[in-house]
Amino acid sequence: MPGWCSAYSCSNERTVSNRSRGITFHKFPKDDILRKKWEVALRREGFTATDHSIICSQHFKQADFDRTGQIVRLRDGVIPSLFNFPVHLQKLVKGTATSTSRRAEESLSVASEDTPEMASSDLQPQPTDDHSYALPASPTTLKTRLNEALARVESLERERKNAFSREKRAKTTMKGLLGD
Structure with missing residues (x-):
C-alpha cells in the first residue's frame, strides 16, 4: 500500500x-x-x-x-x-504560569541544593532511605518511576499474551501431528 x-x-x-x-x-x-x-x-x-x-x-x-x-x-x-x-x-517554551507551581519549583530547587547527592539519581535508593520501596522526595521522580512501572506491566502483559498464542499454536500443531 x-x-x-x-x-x-x-x-x-x-x-x-x-x-x-x-x-x-x-x-x-x-x-x-x-x-x-x-x-x-x-x-x-x-x-x-x-x-x-x-x-x-x-x-x-x-x-x-x-x-x-x-x-x-x-x-x-x-x-x-x-x-x-x-x-x-x-x-516557545514558557515558564510556569501559576504562583503555586513557581513556589513548588523553588522549593524543589532549594531542596536539591541542600542535598546534592539526591539530585544525582532519585531512582536508586539512597542511604537516607529506610527501605528500597520508600517514595522519592521529588514528585517528578515518583511520576517517572510510576510510568516506568506501568510500561513494564504493559510489556509483560503483551509478552504473556504472545506466549499463550504460541502455546495454543503449538498445541494445535501437535494435535494435527498426532491425528496423522
Whole structure:
C-alpha cells in the first residue's frame, strides 16, 4: 500500500527500501481525541487525518514502541514528538504560569541544593532511605518511576499474551501431528 509520511517536511514513503532500513509506518488512531492530539503535534495548518493517513517511525521515541511481538506496534496513548520544524513552527517554551507551581519549583530547587547527592539519581535508593520501596522526595521522580512501572506491566502483559498464542499454536500443531 503506497503512502507518504504525513509529518511536516518528511519525505519518507512506504517502500521496501525504507522497510529494510527499519522505518515502519503507523496509521493515525481511530480514537478521536488521540487522533486530534496527533494532528496538533504535526503542526500542519488545515491538516485533517484520513483513514489512510500514516506517519513514519522516525517521529516517535524508541520507548514509544512495543517490540515484544513479531509486529512493531506503538504503545497505547503515545503521541509523535520527534520533528524537525522550521523556526516559525517551533513552540516557545514558557515558564510556569501559576504562583503555586513557581513556589513548588523553588522549593524543589532549594531542596536539591541542600542535598546534592539526591539530585544525582532519585531512582536508586539512597542511604537516607529506610527501605528500597520508600517514595522519592521529588514528585517528578515518583511520576517517572510510576510510568516506568506501568510500561513494564504493559510489556509483560503483551509478552504473556504472545506466549499463550504460541502455546495454543503449538498445541494445535501437535494435535494435527498426532491425528496423522
